[in-house]
Amino acid sequence: MKTKLGLLYGGKSAEHEVSLQTAMAVIKALDLEKFDIYPIYITKEGAWVKGPQLTAPVENVEELAFPNGSQVAPLSLQKANETNEDGYDVLFPLLHGPNGEDGTVQGMFELLNLPYVGNGVLASSAGMDKVIMKNIFAQAGLPQVKYTWLIRSEWEANREEVYNQVEAELGYPNFVKPANLGSSVGISKCSNREELEKAFVEAFQFDRKIIIEEGVTAREIEIGVLGNDHPACSVAGEIISGKDFYDYTAKYTDGKSTMVIPGDVTEEQYAELSKMAITAFKSLDCSGLVRADFFLTKEGDFYINEVNTMPGFTPFSMFPLLWKHTGVEYPVLIEKLVQLAQERYEEKQKIKYTV
Ligand SMILES: Nc1ncnc2c1ncn2[C@@H]1O[C@H](COP(=O)(O)OP(=O)(O)O)[C@@H](O)[C@H]1O
Ligand SMILES: [Mg+2]
Structure with a gap:
């Protein structure tokens, strides 16, 4: 059939x-x-x-x-x-x-x-909101950069106080992001008050809620997770952005960013990374797939940046390439995802809806 x-x-x-x-x-x-x-x-x-x-x-x-x-x-x-x-x-x-x-x-x-195929309602929606996602990761004990968040009306009520507080809590550089977007849209890196003010205006165009994070100087390491109840990890990969940070043009247009697969991480670092990726997957109750993105600092510390519940999925995107290097070719990856979807569905049919 x-x-x-x-x-x-x-x-x-x-x-x-x-x-x-x-x-x-x-x-x-x-x-x-x-x-x-x-x-x-x-x-x-x-x-x-x-x-x-x-x-x-x-x-x-x-x-x-x-x-x-x-x-x-x-x-x-x-x-x-x-x-x-x-x-x-x-x-x-x-x-x-x-x-x-x-x-x-x-x-x-x-x-x-x-x-x-892919993540359910809860994982998808929690993964889309950077604040909710980070709160859940914090609760799961995953290391992250310092962050704070607020909604537009709080900012409008007292902008000066908000800026003062962000400066006191996070300092510079920091990153201002709409809470619910991707592809780096609306994200700014700020090094002073003037840039911070501009960044707020920009980010609030895309969402009524924004997140502000401490900026770190770090390598960007990503890993693919595949499965339902017993997820597996791919090899790790590294994104080398041709720009100051991995912004929209670096992702889609200027072609200067490169992917290094497998990424240059030690066996110990890989062990730590894959453990964190699985923790992140489970903490959001993911199913099917996610790509988990990390910062790796000079000091050798990992911070989780985010997970993407439907990562880029062309054959030249990070997630499929990570799996290719792990031994799972693109057509097999697709079949595996369909199979995982069917398994999750069958699992769900076991639930009884009457008392
Ligand atoms: N706290 C941070 N410190 C340093 N760089 C950051 C930080 N947050 C984001 N960046 C840079 O901005 C890029 C996009 O941010 P990210 O949170 O991944 O947004 P998106 O969901 O749009 O991909 C990252 O890949 C990284 O290059
Ligand atoms: Mg990202």
Whole structure:
């Protein structure tokens, strides 16, 4: 029996184009002997459009948007069964950021009782909010840089006092970030009061809540985690940013950043890192996958920076490359994720809903 796999991509998100690239690569990697592929394109406006079943790889991204496809109500998606020709066995959201990685689409799948790849509602939403994520990590005993946070109205009520407090608590340099975004959007590094003031204005454009962190000089080491109840770690990798920090242009446009895989860490450091990554995975109740990102200081201390619950997933992104170097090729990684989705779904069916 072939697995009916629904691929969701595009989305009302800054990462729309990245998502299309990912979808092309995933389609190409899928074994058509094992999978029937059903595309669901989410337009930039947020409409869901069903394309026809794909029976061959797609050559260019335009083919992934179906101008004549039928628009569907997301809530009409169904699970496949003997009588349902139109259903799915598993859905794979190839979406990043708000509306894709933040628990909203995951919540819909839960309501519809559909198996889906990756993290559930709780891990996705907690992982999307940097403040909540850091609070949970703190509780799990994971080392982090010092941080503080606030909402817009608190800042508007008394800006001077807020700046004074940030300076007293964290000093310079520090990083100001919207709480609920990714891809470094809205993030500034500040070295003085003037930059701090600008950074607040900038970050509050993207969110009503921001986080401010002590800035550290550190290498950036990342590791992939894969699994459900018994997650495994990939080799470690290092990001070497061509810029002052790994900002939006460094990530997507200027091509000056490089990935070193495996990263230059000692066996002891790897042991410490993988232990921390698993702790982070478990503390947020993750499932399927995460990429855990760390700072490694000159002194040799690790701090967890964040986890990404739907990390970049093109074949040239860090997460798939980490697994490739660990011995799990891209097509195998995709199959593994689908299998993990099905296992989690089966596990969930054991729950009893009556007393
Ligand atoms: N506290 C910090 N100290 C030093 N560099 C930081 C700090 N926070 C963020 N950075 C830099 O900014 C980049 C983006 O920050 P991050 O918190 O990872 O946001 P995003 O979720 O958008 O990836 C990091 O990869 C790193 O280069
Ligand atoms: Mg990051």
